[in-house]
Amino acid sequence: xxxxxxxxxxxxxxxxxxxxxxxxxxxxxxxxxxxxxxxxxxxxxxxxxxxxxxxxxxxxxxxxxxxxxxxxxxxxxxxxxxxxxxxxxxxxxxxxxxxxxxxxxxxxxxxxxxxxxxxxxxxxxxxxxxxxxxxxxxxxxxxxxxxxxxxxxxxxxxxxxxxxxxxxxxxxxxxxxxxxxxxxxxxxxxxxxxxxxxxxxxxxxxxxxxxxxxxxxxxxxxxxxxxxxxxxxxxxxxxxxxxxxxxxxxxxxxxxxxxxxxxxxxxxxxxxxxxxxxxxxxxxxxxxxxxxxxxxxxxxxxxxxxxxxxxxxxxxxxxxxxxxxxxxxxxxxxxxxxxxxxxxxxxxxxxxxxxxxxxxxxxxxxxxxxxxxxxxxxxxxxxxxxxxxxxxxxxxxxxxxxxxxxxxxxxxxxxxxxxxxxxxxxxxxxxxxxxxxxxxxxxxxxxxxxxxxxxxxxxxxxxxxxxxxxxxxxxxxxxxxxxxxxxxxxxxxxxxxxxxxxxxxxxxxxxxxxxxxxxxxxxxxxxxxxxxxxxxxxxxxxxxxxxxxxxxxxxxxxxxxxxxxxxxxxxxxxxxxxxxxxxxxxxxxxxxxxxxxxxxxxxxxxxxxxxxxxxxxxxxx
Numbered sequence: 001x002x003x004x005x006x007x008x009x010x011x012x013x014x015x016x017x018x019x020x021x022x023x024x025x026x027x028x029x030x031x032x033x034x035x036x037x038x039x040x041x042x043x044x045x046x047x048x049x050x051x052x053x054x055x056x057x058x059x060x061x062x063x064x065x066x067x068x069x070x071x072x073x074x075x076x077x078x079x080x081x082x083x084x085x086x087x088x089x090x091x092x093x094x095x096x097x098x099x100x101x102x103x104x105x106x107x108x109x110x111x112x113x114x115x116x117x118x119x120x121x122x123x124x125x126x127x128x129x130x131x132x133x134x135x136x137x138x139x140x141x142x143x144x145x146x147x148x149x150x151x152x153x154x155x156x157x158x159x160x161x162x163x164x165x166x167x168x169x170x171x172x173x174x175x176x177x178x179x180x181x182x183x184x185x186x187x188x189x190x191x192x193x194x195x196x197x198x199x200x201x202x203x204x205x206x207x208x209x210x211x212x213x214x215x216x217x218x219x220x221x222x223x224x225x226x227x228x229x230x231x232x233x234x235x236x237x238x239x240x241x242x243x244x245x246x247x248x249x250x251x252x253x254x255x256x257x258x259x260x261x262x263x264x265x266x267x268x269x270x271x272x273x274x275x276x277x278x279x280x281x282x283x284x285x286x287x288x289x290x291x292x293x294x295x296x297x298x299x300x301x302x303x304x305x306x307x308x309x310x311x312x313x314x315x316x317x318x319x320x321x322x323x324x325x326x327x328x329x330x331x332x333x334x335x336x337x338x339x340x341x342x343x344x345x346x347x348x349x350x351x352x353x354x355x356x357x358x359x360x361x362x363x364x365x366x367x368x369x370x371x372x373x374x375x376x377x378x379x380x381x382x383x384x385x386x387x388x389x390x391x392x393x394x395x396x397x398x399x400x401x402x403x404x405x406x407x408x409x410x411x412x413x414x415x416x417x418x419x420x421x422x423x424x425x426x427x428x429x430x431x432x433x434x435x436x437x438x439x440x441x442x443x444x445x446x447x448x449x450x451x452x453x454x455x456x457x458x459x460x461x462x463x464x465x466x467x468x469x470x471x472x473x474x475x476x477x478x479x480x481x482x483x484x485x486x487x488x489x490x491x492x493x494x495x496x497x498x499x500x501x502x503x504x505x506x507x508x509x510x511x512x513x514x515x516x517x518x519x520x521x522x523x524x525x526x527x528x529x530x531x532x533x534x535x536x537x538x539x540x541x542x543x544x545x546x547x548x549x550x551x552x553x554x555x556x557x558x559x560x561x562x563x564x565x566x567x568x569x570x571x572x573x574x575x576x577x578x579x580x581x582x583x584x585x586x587x588x589x590x591x592x593x594x595x596x597x598x599x600x601x602x603x604x605x606x607x608x609x610x611x612x613x614x615x616x617x618x619x620x621x
Contacts, residue, residue, distance in 0.1 A: 057086035260296035298324035315359040364388035568602035
């Protein structure tokens with residue numbers, strides 16, 4: 001009996017608890033305990049905004065009026081006034097604003113701004129200006145007020161007054177670079193380009209704003225406003241010569257214009273003034289090297305070697321100054337063997353001065369390749385490379401680069417088996433690495449030179465998926481050449497002869513290669529490889545500095561094989577020869593125009609259009 005009573009009491013207790021929980025869920029929670037987002041004020045704000053968006057301005061005005069009694073914000077106030085205007089109660093809005101100006105000191109700038117806006121809408125520009133001035137004056141008691149009224153002016157469409165507010169805020173804060181981002185946008189919106197550029201440059205003092213600053217300045221490059229950029233940069237540097245950010249921007253500007261000489265002058269001056277130990281000049285030298293601006297690169301590294309002979313960068317710069325001159329010599333046709341010997345002598349002097357160590361090992365590689373590729377001293381080249389490998393044996397990457405060089409030298413010697421052995425060693429050592437892919441590509445080309453086209457293509461098909469775009473593209477092009485020109489006759493004689501010519505070019509036997517290409521053109525003028533023969537001969541002529549002969553072959557490709565795969569390549573290259581080598585502006589423009597009209601889908605289309613417009617004198621964005 002006792003057990004039954006206890007059980008009954010327990011049941012009643014549980015039922016009572018459930019009733020209490022239900023009561024809370026039904027009555028208490030909806031009032032705002034859980035739905036904290038829907039407190040009365042917030043619900044009213046949402047409702048007012050919904051009415052406003054729906055165009056129910058009478059209801060919106062009513063709701064905003066209620067809200068403004070509890071809290072004044074710019075969005076509420078401006079929408080309240082707008083709503084009154086929409087329902088033809090502008091007079092009521094004016095009376096409200098006048099009353100609030102007298103009674104609400106805190107938000108007076110808002111009321112004055114809106115009063116000015118109403119006056120402007122009525123055509124009373126004098127009253128509008130007076131009210132805007134008053135709003136600005138009322139805000140000068142604090143930076144926070146000026147920031148708020150600047151936002152309000154901007155949202156009201158009064159951009160120039162927003163600028164005045166921020167300029168005042170800058171004065172009050174005593175920070176000459178504050179609000180630079182906001183002012184930059186506002187100046188640009190009002191057509192004050194020069195001031196906009198100044199603010200962009202000011203923004204560069206903030207380390208985390210570097211990328212947006214460069215992007216903003218890039219928008220002025222190659223436009224009518226570009227001169228303002230250089231002018232503003234020089235002005236800022238004169239004002240604050242020790243502000244590194246400004247100096248960096250000027251150097252960046254010169255690099256964008258491919259004016260590496262002027263960039264170097266700027267960096268040298270900055271280096272001396274700020275005692276940077278040549279680090280930035282060194283970086284510019286490397287950038288110039290990557291852009292094939294070898295003279296500027298050599299000058300940069302020369303500055304470091306003469307200015308900081310005891311510095312940490314000296315041994316690197318000492319080698320690189322010779323390396324930059326080496327690239328100049330190698331890219332000047334025909335290559336001057338006397339200059340090659342001078343480069344080797346310079347490398348040897350450097351090694352005697354600094355010694356052979358990890359900082360100078362690359363000089364040994366360069367010396368070896370000069371011997372092997374340009375002086376036909378292949379055995380000397382191999383000896384130097386063996387020395388480099390022995391000295392750099394603790395650096396796997398360096399050793400493998402030397403092995404690739406040795407493979408190339410053996411190929412020059414006509415010993416392909418030694419070459420493939422070395423290439424394969426690097427493939428194994430550098431599996432899935434860029435150097436390994438390079439070794440695999442060399443092995444593929446070696447098979448191609450030998451006429452083993454099937455084996456070469458198998459390797460190339462793997463390399464098409466390489467992570468390096470350059471290697472993948474090279475593999476794709478060679479693979480297509482093999483596919484397009486094999487299997488068409490039983491001997492594949494034309495393709496084999498073409499591969500032999502490419503080997504001659506690899507071995508720097510340029511004259512012999514041209515003789516063979518002449519023979520091929522006579523024999524295979526009607527073959528599917530005819531355009532390939534002309535293309536290779538044209539590029540070989542360019543290496544020899546024979547522009548007229550190169551032009552003739554390119555014109556033949558365009559005339560006889562316009563629809564083949566090399567048609568647009570030939571037409572585009574014609575333009576570059578006229579523009580860069582012959583300085584024939586009109587001929588270059590005609591050539592680029594034909595790329596656009598005859599090859600609308602060409603990968604050279606965008607660059608041809610840009611070059612054409614630049615030559616014509618257009619402002620190019």
